[in-house]
Amino acid sequence: xxxAVLQRLDIRAGTAIAEGPDWLEPVRxxxxxxxxxxxxxxxxxxxxxxxxxxxxxxxxxxxSPGVAAGVSADRLAPFVFGQAxxxxxxxxxxxxxxxxxxxxxxxxxxxxxxxxxxxxGDDAVLRTHLARHAPIDGSPFTALNTAGFRDGGLLxxxxxxxxxRPVHFxxxxxxxxxxxAIHPRNLIVIxxxxxxxxxxxxxxxxxxxxxxxxxVTEVAAAxxxxxxxxxxxxxxxxxxxxxxxxxxxxxxxxxxxxxxxxGGALARHNLHVRLNxxxxxxxxxxxYLTRGEQVVDNHTAIFHDQPNCRSxxxxxxxxxxxxxxVFNGKVFVQPEAQKTDAKQTNRNLLLSDLARVDTKxxxxxxxxxxxxxxxxxxxxLDDVALFYARSRGVPREAAERLxxxxxxxxxxxxxxxxxxxxxxxxxxxxxxxxRRGGAAGRG
Amino acid sequence: xxEIRDLRATAGDIEILKGINLTxxxxxxxxxxxxxxxxxxxxxxxxxxxxxYQVTSGSVIYEGQDLLDMEPEERAQAGVFLAFQYPxxxxxxxxxxxxxxxxxxxxxxxxxxxxxxxxxIDLLEEKLKVVEWGxxxxxxxxxxxxxxxxxxxxxxLQLALLEPKLAILDETDSGLDIDALRIVAAGVNKLRSPxxxxxxxxxxxxxxxxxxPDFVHVxxxxxxxxxxxxxxxxxxEAKGYEWVEAASAAAAGAGA
Numbered sequence: 001x002x003x004a005v006l007q008r009l010d011i012r013a014g015t016a017i018a019e020g021p022d023w024l025e026p027v028r029x030x031x032x033x034x035x036x037x038x039x040x041x042x043x044x045x046x047x048x049x050x051x052x053x054x055x056x057x058x059x060x061x062x063x064s065p066g067v068a069a070g071v072s073a074d075r076l077a078p079f080v081f082g083q084a085x086x087x088x089x090x091x092x093x094x095x096x097x098x099x100x101x102x103x104x105x106x107x108x109x110x111x112x113x114x115x116x117x118x119x120x121g122d123d124a125v126l127r128t129h130l131a132r133h134a135p136i137d138g139s140p141f142t143a144l145n146t147a148g149f150r151d152g153g154l155l156x157x158x159x160x161x162x163x164x165r166p167v168h169f170x171x172x173x174x175x176x177x178x179x180x181a182i183h184p185r186n187l188i189v190i191x192x193x194x195x196x197x198x199x200x201x202x203x204x205x206x207x208x209x210x211x212x213x214x215x216v217t218e219v220a221a222a223x224x225x226x227x228x229x230x231x232x233x234x235x236x237x238x239x240x241x242x243x244x245x246x247x248x249x250x251x252x253x254x255x256x257x258x259x260x261x262x263g264g265a266l267a268r269h270n271l272h273v274r275l276n277x278x279x280x281x282x283x284x285x286x287x288y289l290t291r292g293e294q295v296v297d298n299h300t301a302i303f304h305d306q307p308n309c310r311s312x313x314x315x316x317x318x319x320x321x322x323x324x325x326v327f328n329g330k331v332f333v334q335p336e337a338q339k340t341d342a343k344q345t346n347r348n349l350l351l352s353d354l355a356r357v358d359t360k361x362x363x364x365x366x367x368x369x370x371x372x373x374x375x376x377x378x379x380x381l382d383d384v385a386l387f388y389a390r391s392r393g394v395p396r397e398a399a400e401r402l403x404x405x406x407x408x409x410x411x412x413x414x415x416x417x418x419x420x421x422x423x424x425x426x427x428x429x430x431x432x433x434x435r436r437g438g439a440a441g442r443g
Numbered sequence: 444x445x446e447i448r449d450l451r452a453t454a455g456d457i458e459i460l461k462g463i464n465l466t467x468x469x470x471x472x473x474x475x476x477x478x479x480x481x482x483x484x485x486x487x488x489x490x491x492x493x494x495x496y497q498v499t500s501g502s503v504i505y506e507g508q509d510l511l512d513m514e515p516e517e518r519a520q521a522g523v524f525l526a527f528q529y530p531x532x533x534x535x536x537x538x539x540x541x542x543x544x545x546x547x548x549x550x551x552x553x554x555x556x557x558x559x560x561x562x563x564i565d566l567l568e569e570k571l572k573v574v575e576w577g578x579x580x581x582x583x584x585x586x587x588x589x590x591x592x593x594x595x596x597x598x599x600l601q602l603a604l605l606e607p608k609l610a611i612l613d614e615t616d617s618g619l620d621i622d623a624l625r626i627v628a629a630g631v632n633k634l635r636s637p638x639x640x641x642x643x644x645x646x647x648x649x650x651x652x653x654x655x656p657d658f659v660h661v662x663x664x665x666x667x668x669x670x671x672x673x674x675x676x677x678x679x680e681a682k683g684y685e686w687v688e689a690a691s692a693a694a695a696g697a698g699a
Contacts, residue, residue, distance in 0.1 A: 383494055388531040391491050392545035392601065393519035393552065402536065402544060410535035410584075 149185035235263030290323035450501035461665030477662030522608035592623030628653030
C-alpha cells in the first residue's frame with residue numbers, strides 16, 4: 001500500500017532518486033524505504049490523534065507537473081510583497097521559475113536560488129546540510145519529502161555576512177496542481193556570525209484547488225548567527241498542507257520564527273528546534289486564522305539539550321465557523337540543560353460556537369534548576385472590552401473586528417521586519433473584512 | 444438634557460438602583476457621591492449601556508430621546524461619554540489607531556467624512572495638551588501597561604477628542620496621586636462649557652476641590668438621599684456618610 005504510493009508518485013521508478021549527486025541517493029532510498037515500512041500515520045498514532053490524515057492517505061495523488069504555463073508576474077503580485085526591496089524566488093507547482101523570480105544584488109558569497117540547480121553540481125554546503133538535519137524517521141511525511149523532493153529554496157549566508165535585505169521563497173500552486181502532490185524542499189544555512197531574514201510563503205492561484213503540499217525546510221543556524229524566519233501558509237482552503245521546519249541552532253545564536261497559517265482543508269506544521277549548545281535564544285511565534293471546516297494543526301517541539309538557553313513561544317489562534325485547531329507544544333529539557341528559561345503560551349479566540357480547539361502543552365523536564373512555564377487559554381471576546389469600544393462610538397461588529405484584530409496584532413508585533421508585520425496585519429484585516437462580507441451575505 | 448425618572452436596575456438578581464430621579468441641564472456639573480455600594484458607579488454605567496446591568500423600570504430621556512432604548516455606540520454617537528473607573532487594556536492596538544477609529548465612527552454617524560491619519564495627528568496634538576501629554580503615548584497599545592494615572596488621563600484625552608455633550612466621570616479620581624489628580628481635574632475644567640454637562644461620580648470630596656460642582660447628590664442604598672449645592676460635599680467630608688444614611692432613614696420614617 002505505502003509502496004504503491006511511492007510508485008504512483010514516481011518516487012521509486014521515477015527520476016527523483018536517479019537525479020542529483022551520488023551522496024544523496026542512499027539518503028533518498030533510506031527515506032523511501034522508511035515510508036514504505038511505516039506508511040501514513042493513523043489516528044491511533046499519538047502525534048496525529050487530533051489530525052486525521054485520511055483525506056491525504058486515501059487520495060490518489062499524481063506527481064506535480066512542474067512549472068505551469070501562463071503564470072504572469074501580475075497574477076503573483078498579491079503574494080510577493082516587498083518584491084521591490086528584496087530577492088524573491090518563485091516556485092510554481094514545485095519547480096523554480098527563473099522568469100518569475102527576481103534576485104537583487106546579494107552580498108559577495110551569498111547564494112540564494114534553486115536547490116535543484118545547486119544539486120546539479122557537487123556542492124559542499126548541500127553535502128553537509130541537505131537532509132542532515134530533518135530526520136527521515138521523524139515523520140512519514142518527512143521521509144516522503146526526502147525521498148521525492150525536486151526543488152525548493154536555497155539560501156546560504158557565509159560567516160560574518162549580513163544579508164541586509166530578506167529573501168522570500170514563494171511556493172505557488174496553479175490550477176494545474178489539482179490532484180497532485182508537491183514536496184518542496186528548502187535549505188537555509190546561516191554560517192557563524194551571519195545575519196539573515198527569510199520569508200517562506202505557500203500561496204495559490206487556485207483558491208478552490210485540491211492538491212497536497214508536503215514541504216520540508218531545514219535550517220542550520222551556526223554559532224553567533226541571527227535569523228528571522230517567517231512562514232506564511234495561504235494554501236487553497238480545499239488543499240492539504242503538511243510541513244516540517246527543522247532548525248538546528250549552535251552556540252550564541254538567535255532564531256526567531258513566525259508561523260502564519262490560514263489556508264488548507266487540513267493543514268499541519270511541525271516546527272522542531274534543537275538547541276545544540278549554550279546561550280542560545282529561540283523565539284517562536286505563531287498565528288492561525290481558521291474558518292469553514294478547516295483543520296489547522298501546529299506542533300512545535302523545542303529540544304533544550306544544553307544549559308543557559310532561552311526559548312519563548314507564543315501561538316495564537318482565531319477560529320471561526322466549524323473549524324478546528326490543534327496546538328501541541330513540546331519542550332524537552334535534558335538533565336544537562338540547567339538554567340533553561342522556557343516559556344510557552346497558546347491563546348485561542350473563538351468567533352463561533354461551533355469552532356473547537358485541542359491544545360496540549362507537553363513539558364518534559366529532566367533538569368532541576370530551570371524556569372519553565374506554560375499556559376493555554378480558549379475564550380470569546382471580552383464583553384467589557386467590547387463595551388469599552390462601543391462606549392466610544394464603535395458599533396458592535398466593528399468593535400468585534402477591532403478586538404479580534406488586536407488579539408492577532410499582539411503577536412504580529414513580535415516580527416522584527418516592518419514590511420512583514422504590515423503584510424501579516426493586512427492578511428488579518430482582509431480575513432476579518434471577508435468575514436464581514438460573508439456575515440452580511442448570510443443575512 | 445438628561446431626565447432620569449424612577450430608574451431601577453439590577454445586576455443578576457440583586458437590585459442596585461432603587462428609584463433614581465435626577466435632572467441635568469446643559470452646562471451643569473453634578474457630583475454624585477455616596478458610600479461604596481450605594482449605586483453611584485452603577486448609575487454611571489447604566490447610563491452608558493453597560494451589559495452587566497438590566498434596567499427593570501423607569502426612564503431616562505436624553506436630548507428628547509429614550510436613552511435606554513439605544514445601543515452603547517448610539518449613546519456615544521449621540522454625545523454621551525463615560526470615563527471608566529477601570530479603563531480596559533487592549534494590547535495589540537495602538538492608542539492612536541483606537542482613538543481614530545472612535546473619532547471616525549462618531550463622524551460617520553453624523554454623516555461626516557472620515558479624517559485621514561495626517562489630519563488626525565494634528566488634531567491629537569491639540570488634544571494631548573489638555574492632559575499635558577506628549578505624542579509618545581499614542582504609539583503605545585491602548586491602556587496596556589499604563590499606570591493607574593495614565594489610564595485616567597487617557598480617558599480624559601478621549602473625552603477631549605470625542606467632545607461629548609454629556610460626560611460621566613466614574614471615580615476618575617480613584618487611584619490617582621496628587622499630581623495626576625491635578626492634571627486630570629485641570630483637563631476636565633478646560634473642557635467645561637455652557638453646552639456640556641458633567642456627572643462626576645466620586646467617593647471623596649477631594650476631587651471636588653478641583654472640579655467645583657453646581658450640584659451635589661448623595662446616593663444611599665440605590666436612591667438619591669440628599670441633594671444640595673457644592674457645600675454639601677464639605678459637610679459630608681466633615682460628618683461622614685453615616686450622617687446621610689441616618690438623615691435619610693429618619694426622613695423615610697417620618698414619611699411612613
